Structures are given as structure tokens and as C-alpha cells.
Amino acid sequence: MEVSPAAVESNARNLSRNLAEGSSLMAVVKADGYGHGAVTVAKAALRGFACGLGVATLPEGIQLRKAGIRAPILVMGNLSQVDELRSCLHWELMPTISTKREVFLCNQLANGTGRNFPVQVKFDTGMSRLGCELGEVPDLVSEIVNSSYLNLKGAYSHLAMADGSFPGKAASVTQQQQEKFQDVIRTLPHQPDRLCVHLANSAGTLRDPKFHYDMVRVGLALYGHNPIQTGCGIGLVPALAVKAKVTLIREVPQGVGVSYGHLFITSRFSRLAVVGIGYADGISRSLSGRIFALFQNRRIPQVGAITMDQLVLDVTDHQNVEVGSVVTLLGKDGDEIITPQDWCNVSDLIPWEVLCGFKHRLPRLVA
Numbered sequence: 001m002e003v004s005p006a007a008v009e010s011n012a013r014n015l016s017r018n019l020a021e022g023s024s025l026m027a028v029v030k031a032d033g034y035g036h037g038a039v040t041v042a043k044a045a046l047r048g049f050a051c052g053l054g055v056a057t058l059p060e061g062i063q064l065r066k067a068g069i070r071a072p073i074l075v076m077g078n079l080s081q082v083d084e085l086r087s088c089l090h091w092e093l094m095p096t097i098s099t100k101r102e103v104f105l106c107n108q109l110a111n112g113t114g115r116n117f118p119v120q121v122k123f124d125t126g127m128s129r130l131g132c133e134l135g136e137v138p139d140l141v142s143e144i145v146n147s148s149y150l151n152l153k154g155a156y157s158h159l160a161m162a163d164g165s166f167p168g169k170a171a172s173v174t175q176q177q178q179e180k181f182q183d184v185i186r187t188l189p190h191q192p193d194r195l196c197v198h199l200a201n202s203a204g205t206l207r208d209p210k211f212h213y214d215m216v217r218v219g220l221a222l223y224g225h226n227p228i229q230t231g232c233g234i235g236l237v238p239a240l241a242v243k244a245k246v247t248l249i250r251e252v253p254q255g256v257g258v259s260y261g262h263l264f265i266t267s268r269f270s271r272l273a274v275v276g277i278g279y280a281d282g283i284s285r286s287l288s289g290r291i292f293a294l295f296q297n298r299r300i301p302q303v304g305a306i307t308m309d310q311l312v313l314d315v316t317d318h319q320n321v322e323v324g325s326v327v328t329l330l331g332k333d334g335d336e337i338i339t340p341q342d343w344c345n346v347s348d349l350i351p352w353e354v355l356c357g358f359k360h361r362l363p364r365l366v367a
């Protein structure tokens with residue numbers, strides 16, 4: 001895996017530049033920075049003017065703090081255990097609050113330390129996952145505001161259908177969510193320290209500036225991929241390439257079955273290249289026989305079942321491929337490029353899943 005911090009930085013800068021007046025960029029670096037390496041991409045995004053970082057879990061936040069990152073960090077998953085919330089306070093990570101129980105626990109923990117505990121509240125506008133019910137927001141918010149040791153920094157919700165995979169329904173569902181969001185934020189208190197309200201993920205951000213509010217939480221686009229797949233004028237640069245080496249060349253007659261299940265049978269005398277990468281590295285088996293590798297500006301078909309540690313390319317028409325050749329499975333080679341979307345077009349994967357599916361057996365090289 002070759003990761004380009006320069007690409008992440010430039011994506012962050014382009015995204016920041018294109019936000020509505022007064023809105024700022026939170027770089028979402030959960031799941032090890034969507035597989036790119038959380039610390040590397042967090043630092044790159046901050047250089048590109050991200051104002052904060054979003055993670056899903058407590059250990060993800062701690063990892064960034066241990067790497068010396070001082071920017072505000074929001075933990076977007078729900079922390080339900082006292083120990084987790086204590087750790088959050090200790091490491092100066094902002095928890096997401098959605099129940100009075102959590103308000104009570106956080107206040108009690110902060111009371112013991114004499115420190116203020118910055119928190120954000122989350123409410124559900126149509127995702128039916130994290131956050132409190134809409135009707136509970138006023139109570140929850142006043143409970144936080146009236147807690148001596150809590151500092152309410154923000155309030156947010158999450159879009160369920162802003163990306164391009166749901167044509168037809170996306171616009172109306174997203175609009176309904178926004179209307180609910182509007183209704184709630186109108187009821188929020190005007191504190192001296194103005195609340196940061198935020199709604200948009202990458203898709204919402206790229207869809208329309210009306211979703212930008214005070215901040216946007218951008219993951220996928222930060223890594224160079226546009227989830228709404230319409231030209232939106234922001235030059236996003238993919239930050240990841242996945243390459244592997246040909247370890248063996250075989251020449252086999254016509255009519256032989258290749259790999260488990262013989263899903264591919266040679267139709268001619270064939271030259272096969274075995275590449276040392278497989279589904280244990282994150283190349284999903286569901287892509288078997290449906291993807292290509294790039295070599296010297298040409299696309300080479302992958303054939304047969306992708307196995308745990310190996311996959312096979314048909315290099316009969318690519319005599320220049322030899323043992324030691326490095327092929328590109330994802331990313332750019334000359335003028336050719338293979339994107340996560342190309343894999344999604346031939347499987348039921350989604351780009352998010354492709355990116356965070358790469359396993360730690362693959363070395364990450366920072367380019």
C-alpha cells in the first residue's frame with residue numbers, strides 16, 4: 001500500500017476552500033484513516049487546514065494523542081462505560097452524548113478532576129442508529145448546559161442517504177433529515193461559546209453547501225473519492241495505491257482449470273502470472289475474475305478465484321510481465337487508473353469497504 005499524505009493534504013485544502021462561509025472541515029480518520037494509516041492522514045489533513053479530527057472508537061483517539069496530535073478530536077461512536085468516558089477526559093477526547101446517563105457520568109467524572117469536560121450531543125434525524133430521539137434533545141441539552149463540569153461544544157446528526165447509491169430516494173430523504181435538523185438547531189441555546197452544529201458526511205458536503213453548517217465531517221472524499229459520482233469541480237486525488245509483485249510465471253496448455261473451483265478454464269495456450277496478494281490482504285474474493293491489474297499502462301485481466309494469499313493474472317497477451325514485475329491493483333499506472341469504484345461496479349462492495357478492507361499484512365509505505 002502506497003499512501004500519499006500530499007494527496008490527503010491537497011484534498012483537505014480543496015475541500016476546505018469549497019465550504020460555505022463559516023464552515024470548517026473535520027477530517028474523519030476512523031478505521032485507521034480508512035486503511036491509509038490514521039496518524040499519517042490526520043497530520044496531512046491538519047496541514048490542509050482541517051480544524052479537527054473524527055474517530056469512531058476510544059483507542060483510535062488515544063492513538064492520535066499518543067502521536068502528539070493536539071487538534072480537537074470527536075469520538076463519534078457511543079462510549080457507554082464509565083472507564084471509557086474517564087479515559088476520554090484523560091486524553092482530551094470529546095465524547096458523543098445521547099443519553100442523560102452519559103451526561104450524569106461525564107459530569108461526575110469531571111467533578112473529580114476539577115476539569116471541564118467538552119462534549120457533543122448527537123440526535124437522530126433519520127438514520128435510526130446513534131443519537132437520541134428528536135423529542136429528547138431539549139431536555140438532554142439543558143441537562144448538559146446545567147451540569148457544572150460539562151462544556152457543550154457541538155450538536156450533530158448524520159445523513160443516511162446522501163450518496164449516489166440511492167438515486168430516486170436520496171434527495172427526499174436527505175431533505176427530510178435536513179428539515180428535522182433545522183427544527184432541532186433552532187431550539188438550541190445561544191451560549192457565549194457558540195455551538196458547532198454539523199450534519200454532512202462527504203456526500204452531504206459535495207452534494208450542496210446548504211448542508212455545511214458550522215462544520216462538515218469528511219471521510220471518503222479526504223482520501224480522494226467522490227461518493228456522489230457527479231463532477232463537482234473539486235479535484236480530489238486518490239491517496240492510495242495497492243501494488244504487488246509477480247512471484248511466478250507459468251505456461252499452461254488450453255483447457256486447464258485455474259485456482260480453486262476451476263472458475264476459469266484456459267481457452268488457449270496461456271501464460272499465467274501468480275501475484276502474492278489475496279483476500280487475506282483485502283482483495284475481496286467476490287472480485288474473482290472481475291478485476292484488472294495495471295502494468296506499463298495496460299490492463300491485465302485477473303482470472304480464477306482470488307485465494308487467501310495469491311491471485312492469478314492472464315499475461316498471455318502481456319509478454320513483458322515477468323517474475324519480479326510490480327503490478328498495480330488499485331491506483332495509477334501511467335495514464336491508466338483503477339479506483340475502488342471500479343471494484344464496486346463489479347461486486348456489491350462499496351468504496352468505504354474497499355479502503356478499510358486492506359489488512360495489516362500489507363506493508364504501508366508513505367510516498
Ligand SMILES: *Cc1c(COP(=O)(O)O)cnc(C)c1O
Nearest residue numbers: 028076158201202217218219220
Ligand atoms: C464515518 C462518518 C463520517 C464520514 O463519512 P464519509 O461518508 O466517509 O465522509 C461522518 N460522520 C459520521 C458520524 C461518521 O460515522
